[in-house]
Amino acid sequence: MNRRALILNELGLNPQWIRHAVLQTLNTQAQPTPAALSPIEPVVAPAHISEAPESVQTEPVAIQRERKSTKAAAAHRLLQQNRAAADPNNKVLSSEEISHIDARSERIAELNWEELRVEIASCTACPRSQQRQQAVFATGAIEARLLIVSDAPSKTEEQHNLAIFGPSQRMLNQMLVSLGEEQLQNSLITNAVKCHGSRNPNTQEIKACAPLLQRQISLLKPTAILAIGQFAAESVLNTSAPIRELRQLNQQCQNIPTIVTYHPSYLQRNVHDKAKTWQDLLRLKQIFQ
Secondary structure (H helix, E strand, C coil): CCHHHHHHHHCCCCCCCCCHHHHHHHHHHHCCCCCCCCCCCCCCCCCCCCCCCHHHHHHHHHHHHHHHHHHHHHHHHHHHHHHHHHCHHHCCCCHHHHHHHHHHHHHHCCCCHHHHHHHHHCCCCCHHHHCCCCCCCCEECCCCCEEEEECCCCHHHHHHCCCCCCHHHHHHHHHHHCCCHHHHHCEEEEECCCCCCCCCCCHHHHHHHHHHHHHHHHHHCCCEEEEECHHHHHHHHCCCCCHHHHCCCCEEECCEEEEEECCHHHHHHCHHHHHHHHHHHHHHHHHCC
16 A cells, blocks of 8 residues: 555545545645645545435435534534533633733743743643643744644643644644655644643633743744644634634634644544545645645
8 A cells, every 4th residue: 555545544535435526526626736746546436335326315415414514513502601601711800810911921922932931831820730740832843834733732642741642643644744744844733722631621721821822823933824623723713613614714823824624533533524634634735835
């Protein structure tokens, strides 16, 4: 199996669940130049899949997509409701508290790389700092052209002091290889929320870490940003809109092209969204061409 076949297999884009027509559509939308992309072997549907008439397939597919979209919207609303109910940051801030937050943001905006590293390591801006063993700064080169923003680190990632680790890291590496070998070596990975916690980050914690992430972005000045995961997208773009909406729009952060897609850990549980991630990667690839 050649390298491209391995990549497609890792991303789930194999004949078991994606047809040649789908892959051809994605390639047509991305319109890559022959010099930028290596040839893709045709993906042929397995012999046991019958070619049903288009009129027979259209309605069931449409109903399926609508059902998935409805479920995703309901899940996102439930997530927002649960976070709002448990979020102590829903209270109205006093002018003194607002002034303190603004002063902290202004101070962070003046830090260099080493000062920012110390700031993150010693940060106590939210209750999450009381649960951590260490804050995770970033993984990769500080001269990178691609910045990848993940969600909060897991317990294992915190222990290894890596922004992403394990099966998610392996899948992300395959995603980067699909952009070109240079992107695997020329990327910096960081987290929207720097500390591990026993639950998903809430609005207060995302906002507390936002100045740290924004300073990393302004210091790095990457060519493009790839936000993987709901909380990463919220922090980078300062919005609570769901990924299914954000990934379809032309986004920018600090005037830097920003692509939103699903987190590798999510894709391992929801293989039906891997084709969408491949589409997002093709859009990201175009930025570097």
